[in-house]
Amino acid sequence: MKMMTTALTAGVLAITPFAVLAEDSSDPIVIPIHNWSSQIVMSNVVGQILEEQGNAVEYVTTDSQAVYESVRLGDVTMELEVWEGAFGASFRAAMEKGGIVDVGDHDAVTREDWWYPMWTKEACPGLPSWEALNDCAAIFATPETGDKGRYLDGPVDWLKHGQERVEALGMDFVVVNAGSAAALWAEIGAAEADKTPIVVFNWTPNFAEAVWPGEFVEFPAWVDGCDKDPAVGPNPDALYDCGNPADGYLKKAAWEGMEAKWPSAYALLEKVNFTNPQIAEMARLVDVDELEPDEAAAEWLDANRDVWEAWIN
Amino acid sequence: MAVLSTNAAPAVVWSRHQIAAAIAIAAVVLTSLQYAGMLPSWLHRLPEAWIPPFAGWLDAFFNFVKDDLGLIVFTRFLTEQLQFLLDTTANLLFGKRRWPNIGPIPWSAIAATMAVVGYYLGGWRMALLAGGTFVWTALIGQWTIAMETMSVLIVAAPMAFVIGLLLGIAAWKSTMVDRIIRPVLSVLQTLPFFTYLLPAVIFFKVGPTAGAVATIIYAIPPMILMTTLGLQKVSPEVVEAGKMSGCTRWQMLRHVYIPAARTEILVGVNQVIMLCLAMVVLTAFIGMPGLGAKLLAMMGSFKLGRSFEIGVTIVLLAVTLDRMSKAWVVKMPEHFERGTPWWQRHKTLVLATAAFVGFTVLAYFVTWFSEIGRTQSWSKGKEMDVAIKAFLALDGVQYVTDQIRYVLNVWVLNPFRDFLLSIPTFAFVLFVVAFSLALAGRRPAILAGVFFGLVALSGWWDRSVITLYSVISAVTMALIIGLPIGILAARSDRWSRRVLLACDTAQTFPSFIYLIPAIMLFGITATSVVMSILIFAMVPLVRYTVEGLRGVPPEMTEAADMSGATKMQKLINVQLPLALPTMAVGFNQAIMFAFFMVIIAAFIGTQDLGQELQRTLAGTDMGKNFVLGICVSLMALTFDMTIMKWAADKKRMLGLP
Numbered sequence: 004m005k006m007m008t009t010a011l012t013a014g015v016l017a018i019t020p021f022a023v024l025a026e027d028s029s030d031p032i033v034i035p036i037h038n039w040s041s042q043i044v045m046s047n048v049v050g051q052i053l054e055e056q057g058n059a060v061e062y063v064t065t066d067s068q069a070v071y072e073s074v075r076l077g078d079v080t081m082e083l084e085v086w087e088g089a090f091g092a093s094f095r096a097a098m099e100k101g102g103i104v105d106v107g108d109h110d111a112v113t114r115e116d117w118w119y120p121m122w123t124k125e126a127c128p129g130l131p132s133w134e135a136l137n138d139c140a141a142i143f144a145t146p147e148t149g150d151k152g153r154y155l156d157g158p159v160d161w162l163k164h165g166q167e168r169v170e171a172l173g174m175d176f177v178v179v180n181a182g183s184a185a186a187l188w189a190e191i192g193a194a195e196a197d198k199t200p201i202v203v204f205n206w207t208p209n210f211a212e213a214v215w216p217g218e219f220v221e222f223p224a225w226v227d228g229c230d231k232d233p234a235v236g237p238n239p240d241a242l243y244d245c246g247n248p249a250d251g252y253l254k255k256a257a258w259e260g261m262e263a264k265w266p267s268a269y270a271l272l273e274k275v276n277f278t279n280p281q282i283a284e285m286a287r288l289v290d291v292d293e294l295e296p297d298e299a300a301a302e303w304l305d306a307n308r309d310v311w312e313a314w315i316n
Numbered sequence: 317m318a319v320l321s322t323n324a325a326p327a328v329v330w331s332r333h334q335i336a337a338a339i340a341i342a343a344v345v346l347t348s349l350q351y352a353g354m355l356p357s358w359l360h361r362l363p364e365a366w367i368p369p370f371a372g373w374l375d376a377f378f379n380f381v382k383d384d385l386g387l388i389v390f391t392r393f394l395t396e397q398l399q400f401l402l403d404t405t406a407n408l409l410f411g412k413r414r415w416p417n418i419g420p421i422p423w424s425a426i427a428a429t430m431a432v433v434g435y436y437l438g439g440w441r442m443a444l445l446a447g448g449t450f451v452w453t454a455l456i457g458q459w460t461i462a463m464e465t466m467s468v469l470i471v472a473a474p475m476a477f478v479i480g481l482l483l484g485i486a487a488w489k490s491t492m493v494d495r496i497i498r499p500v501l502s503v504l505q506t507l508p509f510f511t512y513l514l515p516a517v518i519f520f521k522v523g524p525t526a527g528a529v530a531t532i533i534y535a536i537p538p539m540i541l542m543t544t545l546g547l548q549k550v551s552p553e554v555v556e557a558g559k560m561s562g563c564t565r566w567q568m569l570r571h572v573y574i575p576a577a578r579t580e581i582l583v584g585v586n587q588v589i590m591l592c593l594a595m596v597v598l599t600a601f602i603g604m605p606g607l608g609a610k611l612l613a614m615m616g617s618f619k620l621g622r623s624f625e626i627g628v629t630i631v632l633l634a635v636t637l638d639r640m641s642k643a644w645v646v647k648m649p650e651h652f653e654r655g656t657p658w659w660q661r662h663k664t665l666v667l668a669t670a671a672f673v674g675f676t677v678l679a680y681f682v683t684w685f686s687e688i689g690r691t692q693s694w695s696k697g698k699e700m701d702v703a704i705k706a707f708l709a710l711d712g713v714q715y716v717t718d719q720i721r722y723v724l725n726v727w728v729l730n731p732f733r734d735f736l737l738s739i740p741t742f743a744f745v746l747f748v749v750a751f752s753l754a755l756a757g758r759r760p761a762i763l764a765g766v767f768f769g770l771v772a773l774s775g776w777w778d779r780s781v782i783t784l785y786s787v788i789s790a791v792t793m794a795l796i797i798g799l800p801i802g803i804l805a806a807r808s809d810r811w812s813r814r815v816l817l818a819c820d821t822a823q824t825f826p827s828f829i830y831l832i833p834a835i836m837l838f839g840i841t842a843t844s845v846v847m848s849i850l851i852f853a854m855v856p857l858v859r860y861t862v863e864g865l866r867g868v869p870p871e872m873t874e875a876a877d878m879s880g881a882t883k884m885q886k887l888i889n890v891q892l893p894l895a896l897p898t899m900a901v902g903f904n905q906a907i908m909f910a911f912f913m914v915i916i917a918a919f920i921g922t923q924d925l926g927q928e929l930q931r932t933l934a935g936t937d938m939g940k941n942f943v944l945g946i947c948v949s950l951m952a953l954t955f956d957m958t959i960m961k962w963a964a965d966k967k968r969m970l971g972l973p
Contacts, residue, residue, distance in 0.1 A: 182921035188618035196709035
């Protein structure tokens with residue numbers, strides 16, 4: 004069976020006119036897909052470019068944290084969205100073990116922090132400053148939190164330190180952890196119905212921006228060491244007394260063996276580079292226009308020929 | 317019933333219930349001491365230092381087996397074989413570029429063939445159901461993802477069947493195998509599915525292979541149990557007839573035992589198919605593409621309507637496969653007169669082939685019959701979203717849910733949780749032992765003590781208690797709502813049928829779809845968690861109540877009628893007591909379902925074992941994953957053992973079959 008596919012792919016390769024120095028392997032390049040749309044479309048975009056170059060491409064759905072272990076082992080070839088805030092730790096851990104390489108950053112920056120949909124601002128006009136947010140804590144109260152406000156943090160395993168920040172800054176908020184991103188959206192969706200004020204954990208780039216316009220809460224600006232040295236930040240005795248970095252990196256990563264096995268695909272991956280608006284557009288095609296990810300990718304490629312054709316040569 | 321205590325002094329003979337009461341009182345005393353602040357802290361919660369590093373030991377053990385014994389080399393070899401099978405079905409069903417490179421089969425050909433098979437098994441209605449399901453799947457624009465799921469299902473289900481059948485035969489032949497297998501099966505059936513997933517990924521590579529393996533393991537236990545049961549029930553006359561005609565041992569098995577146990581084995585097949593379908597959706601958590609993955613993605617981008625449609629497809633597929641396999645159980649082999657022409661004896665085969673070839677050829681000329689793009693789909697997802705949001709915005713709905721949320725969270729659930737957490741560990745274990753002793757006797761009580769003791773030693777006590785609290789709250793509420801429904805429905809045939817159908821549907825509807833509406837109604841709170849478990853736990857309660865009440869021997873109800881009992885008197889004094897053992901089985905299943913669902917409810921946001929389990933899924937922390945899974949399993953087993961023993965005792969006492 005293996006021989007047959009090899010023969011077939013070799014045949015396909017032979018008739019595809021393209022010039023590279025070293026031949027790419029005919030084995031499929033495995034691209035991981037996660038559970039948020041921009042990443043899925045971006046993976047399809049890069050996959051379709053690679054296919055056009057004659058590479059065989061395969062998509063596999065994986066967990067977004069566990070994927071770094073799979074990249075390290077070569078089960079998965081590359082990862083196109085390494086978020087500093089969300090996956091920096093897993094990525095660094097995999098780097099330390101070896102087997103995974105850093106293929107550079109996108110122009111896009113990532114940010115994740117406390118966030119509110121626009122209608123909240125009507126009830127609490129002082130926003131986005133965090134002090135103003137704290138002054139209107141009472142309007143965020145729920146039956147379970149008494150007179151304190153409720154802040155809906157991401158799942159516990161995202162390690163966003165909401166609780167620590169509330170304590171460090173002496174805020175009148177109770178932190179409740181949602182169990183999944185879907186739970187966060189459900190809460191925003193329910194609040195939207197009668198425009199209940201709500202403050203939740205959110206991030207950009209994200210489809211939610213297109214559905215519910217909103218803003219990040221401005222906390223004391225991030226200073227390096229805020230998470231390690233209590234002296235840094237406004238509260239001299241506490242960690243996490245700053246907001247998250249407003250310009251986290253968005254990286255590409257690949258399996259160590261990729262460069263040797265698929266040299267031209269690797270060269271292309273090094274050049275791949277998206278901006279925030281481009282990523283938001285990809286997410287919008289799926290989340291708002293309801294295209295399937297592969298159709299969305301094809302559409303994006305059609306509309307942005309100038310962007311990606313520069314990467315090929 | 318009284319069991320002598322082991323106390324040497326012959327003068328004091330305590331009954332089982334007295335001992336249980338004494339233990340419970342001791343627990344109450346301990347708890348009051350804790351409230352008075354007089355209990356030493358090591359009796360309240362085990363000190364960290366006492367907790368053995370189970371996770372570390374297990375990790376070391378797994379790594380030893382995996383790397384030093386080279387199990388991973390072996391499993392990765394198996395992975396390749398499995399991958400080949402999955403690639404083949406994937407190519408045929410949705411055209412993945414793999415050998416034999418002839419797929420995908422046009423959707424119309426598959427739908428037509430299924431309709432013919434449906435006709436053979438159950439007439440026009442079944443044909444309509446089977447064909448209709450596949451036509452719906454195609455029209456709604458879910459054909460490819462449904463086939464991704466099916467491509468794993470049609471590999472996993474037969475494998476689970478063969479492995480289950482072989483193990484079942486082995487367990488029937490040798491008591492030793494039986495003794496080893498039984499406890500393993502009990503644990504497997506109570507282990508949360510997150511615990512299957514991680515080892516599957518580590519040993520069988522992320523993606524469809526790991527999904528298939530997890531699915532197979534999940535589906536095997538009922539097959540083994542049904543096979544053994546069927547073989548044991550074969551009547552001695554049949555066996556003797558076989559022996560007299562001089563069968564060899566193989567012939568005995570092939571031509572006597574297995575055909576005689578056909579019904580049970582086919583019931584096992586039905587169970588395998590249903591469990592496979594349930595699991596194949598859940599394996600989306602480990603990267604299995606298909607309906608489950610799409611569902612997760614849709615929920616992740618807050619598309620309720622589309623998630624709901626996927627749920628409907630899954631239910632339709634499940635109902636179709638269920639009804640077809642059940643029809644197959646009932647259908648007896650057909651026999652033909654000598655000399656019947658070949659095509660007449662194999663009418664279905666001929667028809668199915670004709671339909672298949674016909675539509676394949678048609679699809680070759682008319683593309684609509686081979687592929688329907690998403691753009692042509694009939695999906696009404698957006699419209700449904702609008703409707704759902706409008707419904708939630710209604711003032712009445714909001715008012716009611718806000719009230720329920722307030723009362724339940726502030727007055728009932730949170731205080732109950734805090735109360736359970738305030739009980740000292742040791743006293744908690746004593747309570748459980750007393751409960752088990754009172755209901756089931758000494759052996760289950762000792763095991764209950766050991767099981768909960770282990771949970772205490774695992775170091776996850778608080779989270780275990782929170783898990784248990786969700787389960788108890790949900791099952792209690794399910795009792796309050798489910799029992800009256802069951803009792804009312806049992807009064808008439810028509811309502812029984814309707815309610816049982818609703819139960820089937822609720823059960824096959826992928827459980828995590830309930831989560832989003834629950835959150836939208838009740839927020840990220842304990843109420844949402846309990847409500848989503850409640851729906852799931854109510855199903856077996858209602859079903860077994862209906863079946864229990866309807867199974868009461870008519871002589872008994874007639875006797876009650878003749879002695880002039882009112883409807884209420886008859887219900888309370890005759891029907892309910894006789895139905896109680898069956899209802900207890902339903903109660904037990906409700907608890908098992910609740911333990912299953914509470915783990916999924918981690919997606920809402922909980923502080924229980926499920927949350928931690930979900931967290932381990934993202935890593936390679938196999939030891940911790942296993943410890944957490946076992947905690948859930950041990951708690952579930954304690955209830956299972958106690959209630960089933962009680963039900964069996966009670967049945968024997970009442971002289972019911």
